[in-house]
Amino acid sequence: MKLFLKVVVALVLFGGGIYLGKVFFGRSKNIPAPVPSYFNGDGASASDSAAMGAGTVTGKIFEIKPGHSIQAAVGQANPGDLIRIYPGVYHETVYIDKDNISLQGVIENGEWPILDGEKKMNDAILYSGNGTLIENIKITNYKGNGIMGQAGNNYVIRNNWIVDTGVYGIFPQFGKNGLVERNILTGIEDAAIYIGMCDNVDVRFNEVYGNVAGIEIENSRHALVEYNYTHNNTGGILAFLTPGLPIKTCFDVIIRNNYVLNNNTKNFGAVGSTVSHIPKGTGVLIMAADDVTIENNIIMGNENSGITITDYTNAGVNHANDPESEPNADRITLLDNFMDKNGSDPIDEIKLLMKMKLSKKGLDIIAVGGGEGSCILNPDRYVTFGVDKYLTCKASDTHAVKTYLLAKPVAPRQTTVAEKGKMTYYGVCSGCHAYNTRLVGPPVVMVQAVYKSNPKGIVDFITNPVHKREDYPEMPPQNYLSPETRQAVAEYMLSITK
């Protein structure tokens, strides 16, 4: 045990050291640091996420000191801006509904900026924009989530320290192309790192301990979980297909090179939550997910079992079924792993299995329920149940996969000006204006007659309408549309012929 700890500490220090060195040393703290050079691509390999699209600072830099509001800065910020947060305590919920905003904590003399929800606030950071970067922040005492993304792509969440933030620590949901690395999380009553309904994500170099679930990949596709240190949770690393969610698949998950040690903490999950059903002592748990590869992990001292693979029915989870989600764990690939001292104090059902197997030694690997196409290398190295039907794997390693991040960031949600004009005309204006009939406002043919080749005139009018026609109601201002959109819709309106 001690030995492994040492190894891990060395590893974490090594990894973190390079990083911290780049960011913080050799730079006077008065010079605003843009986001690390790490992102600019010099010397970065593909797995270094050079192409994430997050953290590329092209705009203003806001400096936030205690007593000031981070949200106020977010409110003023434009895409490409960096918000630097200085050490001190901040009590707020920060929400980022804009693209390409970076939040960067500044750590001075070991002092971190701290977001403290005082157990009164719901979530610490919510983001829906693309290209969000969140780093170097200590987050604690929230009731909901530490950091939650909703449909933000190209996200980077790293170097954060998250302690007791309620349900989830770091939870990107519905995001494509994301990196979650070098965070430390503890005291979370569901999953510390929860990748929910995402695609293309790397989760690396994190330490998660003292949570109900360490790292959970749920209904996500193309996830790489590597070099993490997961210990003393109820369950270490999970890959789930949960029924009843709008995304109906979970596949292509690689769990490799992680430490999964002594995940024997009593389950303190909320009643009814999926993870509340996880037996303490669970190392790795695969439920109904497909195409999962488990390779080169060190999985030891997990009292229930090292690796559990189950279909939905045998998982003991009490959710309603979903006719659209396939309940079996198919094509699970168990490559070489270092496993020992697992299964020493399992749940009663497993004790029963052991009796059936006449085994006194705890189980390293248990596979129960339906599923096909799974394989294992060197099964004799472990104490197993249920893998007899597994074939011998043809593959021996996953070296070919360096990262699941995309080579290029997901394209921004942008459209040509012409399309913008059209969508706005039909999507908004057509409620009051038709081409040649009178609705609430005058027909487009009349507008065209007045503003022939004068889109600017239309822009001015819709920005600040004046009451012109006795027989029509006054038009409400459309200044909520961006200037660019107003111009586009004006041009479009002048161009239509039906």
Added chain:
Amino acid sequence: MKRILIMLLLGIGVILTCGIFLKPQKMTGLKLCSTCPPGFELTDSNQCKLRSLYQLYESGKGNEPGVGGLRTALPEVRDGFTPQQIDLGRYLFFDPVLSGNQTVSCASCHQPDKGFSDGLKTSVGISHKPLKRAAPSLWNVAFLKKFFWDARAKTLEEQMTGPLYSADEMGTTREQLLKTLNGIGLYRDLFSQAFPDKKSDDIVLNEVYLAIAAFESSLISLNSRYDQYAHGYHEALTKNEIEGLNVFRSFVARCAECHTPPLFTNQQVAVIGLAEPDRSFDSGAARVFHDSTLRGAFKVPSLRNAALTAPYSHSGRFEKLEDMISFYTKGRGHEVPATEELHIHWHIWEPGLSSHEISLLSDFIKTLSDESFKPQVPEILPSGIRLKNKLSTRLVSSVSNIK
């Protein structure tokens, strides 16, 4: 053609709008609309295609459409009907002639002025008996993949055979419906306008279904103040309302996990554990899918225009939004009768929402109202039946002068 039209417009000073009687006295010569309803572009092949600002996000092929977040593309939409089909559907939707005794139309229970619901706990049809469930709003049904509270229909066409032929709702039969419509000359004419390639002279059922589905699919509501916020105009919501949004999407309340933007439904069924105080337990989706784990599961309703559709829930139990919202914070399974063993959804927990947060949530839900594309109620029906109380006030003036 365009020239002629404009000359007609400017020269004669009169415009013809959709669906007006050329000779109202004789009720002949009704002409169906040749332009699309608001929100749709008329294509060269005479189809109405939806256009929405949310389609601007389709290019960022990152996320599955329709599953949450602010700038997310919409789920696949049912569109592409012709203007004539949509307009014909509008007449049928409002016409009580479709019912067994010519007193009940779709619009009796789906009233435009009540968010296309009816303001009742549970609806009342031809039999004057209260039905088992409440009428859902029809706004944005064009995006739905499952219909009814228990998700028992997969298409709008399949759905409408329910009310049409139910003895308690519209109480007609296939035979009677066809006989009635085929007996009305004006409808025969309108159907041949809407289906120019039709094979038989007679009206057939699939044409009736398709036209009504076309009209229902034109009920688009995506221009609320919330939408302005989502598209980037953050001043559209007040501070309170933004706080409400943050509670709504927070992981304490978790509303956005099931009522996911942009439609404010994830289109799944879920067991939230509502009881039926005055009647026997409604098994919900369990019966439809023959799966006891779905006992008490209902489709997550969209919350768009919910401010207009009180009372709430499948049984209309809650008068006010706040009442419905309070349900979520009174404890997981607090209503479940002792005799029931329900598989309550994992997002139903004990969020401990304060009364302040409950009112913030209600404030936020009210920002989802938008009726800017509300269709007009026909002034006169092809059946000659007079609409007792004109349902809508927002009307296109049928003949108006242009100066």
